[in-house]
Amino acid sequence: METRKINFTVEIEDNDLIEHYLIKAMGEMLGSSVVDYQVLTDTKDLYENDTTFRKLTSIYYDAKRKRNDYINSKL
Numbered sequence: 001m002e003t004r005k006i007n008f009t010v011e012i013e014d015n016d017l018i019e020h021y022l023i024k025a026m027g028e029m030l031g032s033s034v035v036d037y038q039v040l041t042d043t044k045d046l047y048e049n050d051t052t053f054r055k056l057t058s059i060y061y062d063a064k065r066k067r068n069d070y071i072n073s074k075l
Helices: 016-033 044-049 051-074
Strands: none
Touching (some): 044 051
């Protein structure tokens, strides 16, 4: 059986109860197919106030785009 991996980001209110219900709903709907769950750090202030972080972020997204372009050219 072939599988399809889907990654998505959801932005919710900073509230433990809401997050709890989100995890519960994902578990009920998707079961063991959920292979990763992360809470992302809010880097907005860091991006706005740190030139080194901005440069690293730019390098990261450029590399990510190039990697995805390479993968898609091989499919």
